[in-house]
Amino acid sequence: MPKTVVQLDFDGTVTEDDVSFLMLDEYVGKDWRKHLDEYKTGDITVGAFNKIVFGRMKQDEKTLTNFVLSDPRVQVRPGLKEFVEYCRSKDIEVVIVSNGLIFYIEALLKQQGITGLEIHAAENAFYETGVQVRYLGPDSQEVESGFKEVYTDYLCQKGYQVIYIGNGTSDIYPARKARHVCATADLLEICNKEKVKCYPFNDFFDAIKIVENLKLD
Ligand SMILES: [Mg+2]
Numbered sequence: 001m002p003k004t005v006v007q008l009d010f011d012g013t014v015t016e017d018d019v020s021f022l023m024l025d026e027y028v029g030k031d032w033r034k035h036l037d038e039y040k041t042g043d044i045t046v047g048a049f050n051k052i053v054f055g056r057m058k059q060d061e062k063t064l065t066n067f068v069l070s071d072p073r074v075q076v077r078p079g080l081k082e083f084v085e086y087c088r089s090k091d092i093e094v095v096i097v098s099n100g101l102i103f104y105i106e107a108l109l110k111q112q113g114i115t116g117l118e119i120h121a122a123e124n125a126f127y128e129t130g131v132q133v134r135y136l137g138p139d140s141q142e143v144e145s146g147f148k149e150v151y152t153d154y155l156c157q158k159g160y161q162v163i164y165i166g167n168g169t170s171d172i173y174p175a176r177k178a179r180h181v182c183a184t185a186d187l188l189e190i191c192n193k194e195k196v197k198c199y200p201f202n203d204f205f206d207a208i209k210i211v212e213n214l215k216l217d
Contacts, residue, residue: 002161002217006087007152007174009166010098010105010121012185016075019068019108020100026067028056046099046170047135047144050122054101055130061103064126068104069111079204081114086208092163096121097151099170101133120151149173161217165207172196182210 011018024032032053039049057064068074087094098105098121105121122133137143138154148166152174155162164171164178167185175181175191181198183191191198199210 002159003093004091004163004216005093005095005155005160006163006165006211007148007155007178008094008096009148009168009171010096011100012167013165013171014076014080014096014105015108016077017073018100019074019104022071022073023057023064023067023104024053026071027059027064028053032056040169045145046147047142050099050133054124054133057131058128059126061124061126064131065103065107069107074108076108076112077203079206079208081112083204083207084114084117087211090211092211093118093160095119095151095155097148097174098122099135099147101131120147146173149177152177163211163214165201180214182207 008014011020035044035049035052038044039046084094095118096105100121101124102119102121103124105119109117122135125132135143135147137150143150148170152162152164156177162178163180163182164175165182166175166187167183169186169190171187172190172194175183175187175196175198181191181196182201183198184201188198188200201207201210
């Protein structure tokens with residue numbers, strides 16, 4: 001019997017809003033969004049985008065963590081802990097693969113009382129000159145683009161059937177490769193347009209019901 005894994009996006013999926021964007025608005029000023037446009041049009045990679053904009057963020061880890069844990073705009077969708085517990089009870093692994101930064105993903109999971117999840121996201125190092133970020137693939141080599149997809153390929157190669165859960169435009173690439181897809185927001189729209197079969201969700205109680213009803217191999 002193949003093993004099952006949930007590949008879970010973080011920003012906009014686990015959280016309602018994009019935590020990186022909230023931090024950038026707070027500490028870098030609005031003009032970082034012009035680089036976001038460059039990333040969205042494909043002129044620069046997500047790796048390059050992060051290096052530019054986080055390179056301008058001079059706050060230390062403590063300040064940034066306090067912001068993420070206390071800003072009322074940072075909201076985790078209901079039912080996350082229950083979803084993780086449900087998956088564990090069914091021997092389904094949960095892996096977070098995110099274009100966001102590891103420090104705030106870990107801090108928010110800890111705040112939710114969730115421990116022991118595998119996280120693949122941007123490695124971060126805090127310097128007075130700015131935050132340095134980079135993505136490392138399963139082979140420990142730096143990945144400039146297609147980070148989420150690299151992990152979907154890796155999980156498929158390891159023989160997992162992948163349930164993908166995401167919200168954004170960058171999630172369509174891994175979603176196309178997954179066995180099952182749970183989608184919300186932009187990803188839901190794109191899946192519908194591309195006729196990629198998916199299950200809509202608003203929170204993780206929905207996700208429990210979806211996974212309960214999936215026909216898993
Ligand atoms: Mg997202």
